Every structure is written in C-alpha cells, then in structure tokens.
Amino acid sequence: MATDRSDGHLVVLAVEDAPEAAAFLVAALEREGMTVLVAPNGAKAIAIAKRVTPDVILMDAMMPGMDGFETTQLIKGNSLLADIPVIFMTGLSETEHIVRAFAAGGVDYVTKPIKPQELIARIGVHNQNAKISRGAKQALDTTGRFLFAVDAAGELLWATPQARQLLALDDPEGPAILSVPPAMLRGGGARTLRADLTVAVVGQSGPDEYLLRVTRESMEEDIANLQRNLRLTAREAEVVLWLARGKANRDIAEILALSPRTVNKHLEVVFRKLGVENRSAATAVAVRHLSGDA
Secondary structure, three states: OOOOOOOOOOEEEEEEOOOOHHHHHHHHHHOOOOOEEEEHHHHHHHHHHHOOOOOEEEEOOOOOOOOOOHHHHHHOOOOOHHHHHHHHEEEEOOOHHHHHHHHHHOOOOEEEOOOOOHHHHHHHHHHHHHHHHHHHHHHHHHHOOOEEEEEOOOOEEEEOHHHHHHHHOOOOOOOOOOEEEEEHHHHOOOEEEEEEEEEEOOOOOOOOOEEEEEEEOOOOHEEEEEHHHOOOOOHHHHHHHHOOOOHHHHHHHHHHHOOOOOOOOOHHHHHHHHOOOOHHHHHHHHHHHHHHOO
C-alpha cells in the first residue's frame, strides 16, 4: 500500500521500454519535484513496486513479453499493491484497447505523444483520490469492522483484516466468497453465504465501489432453543429461524437446499404447532423465544 512521504515528494514508477520516452518522462516529472523510478518491462516494474511502493504507476500498454495489461492485472492481484493508481500510456486509441486498460485495473489513460502538463494534472488527481481511499480503508481497519468492498460486477476490491479472516480470503482451501451477485448490489438486502455467514449491503462508497458487511451468526444454539421450546423438528426449527431473520420463503428454500413447496409445507405444520395463522405471527413467536422474552 502506498504511503505518505515524509518529504512530501510523490514517487512515480514509469514502466516504459523505450529509453528516449523514459528519459522524457523522468525530466518532465522531476521538474515538478517528483521522484521517478523507471522499469523497462513488466517483471522489473513488479519487482520495483514490491521494494519501493510508488504513489502512482505510469504503464506503457505495449511492451515486449509481458504487456502493460498483464502487468497491471498482476499488480492489482497483489493486496499490498492493489490500491496504487495505474495510468496507462498508449499510442493505441481504439476503443478495445481503452476498454482493456480499464478492465486490467487502470484508472486512466493518456495517449502518446505525452503532453507533460496533462499527465501531471492526472497524476495529481489520481494520487489524491488514492490517498482519500487509503485513509478510509485504514480508518475501517482500525475500527475492527467486518467490512469489504466489491465493484459493480460483484468482484472483491478490498476487505478489512477482520472481514478477510471471517471470509477466509487467505485460506488455501478456498474463501467463503469470491463474488457478490450484481442484482444484490442493486436491490440491497442480505445474502447467506453459508449457514453461519451473512453478507449485507451497507451502501455505495464510490461510483464503482459497494460497501458490504459480513456477520457470523451462531445457529446451532438457536435451532436447539426453537426445537426444545416450540416442539419442532430440526428442519422445522431451521425454517422458523430463517423466518425470524427476515428471509422470504424462496430465500429459505435456497439456503436450506429445499424446494419452495417443501418450505411452504413445513410452515403449514409450524403454524398448526404454534397455534398461529400466518408468517407474521409465527415470526413474532420465534423472535420472542430467540430473544429470551418468552
């Protein structure tokens, strides 16, 4: 993760395989008081970024071997480097290349020949945006909240340390979540990942960034409570528990791997056992028992 420099100088990594173009960038940016590191290829760029984390990366799109698109994808795949803004430099103006630049994780692009003042202005804007984003994430980290963010496609962008642990993001056997359905982001609400993990949309923290909260809910004790006090079977208790947690029948069916028809049948039996006529009344009974007010 990029850090604020004690001397106030911006550190820019220019990934450029043409020596004359690299020299031009160094001269233009150093005149503005920036410290410029130069990498002639993608592999060298990643090695430098790991040693001296830059504030901004200028990425040549077309290079021999590993091109700028692939290099950027690898950078964005590294949690320690992922929040560094990458500005593409390209002589390619076709839409498909611009789309590739953004898809790889770039925040902007400039076309060659480079106009120094335009480039400097873009570097300043994206560095400031990155600092704001880093500050927000650091604040969330220190609060210990179980939060993470995804883009509009539902792909993970970042997570607080607590959320990473809960979601098992670093577990070699596989995380609890890889992506969130885009429909959930648009409609809000919550989604159950496993029997004990629920994800809820908190809000939109940027034009292409959605903030979510993950919580772990203990179920075994609640199910046993409902079974014992309401004289339900284990399956009926599970259905009632999710009913008390505000889930619709179709959601309960998906969570428990049942058909909606089967869920309805269970609820009919539950209503008779509880002496109630509808979902609302059954939910009220369940909530009273789960909260200890019964």
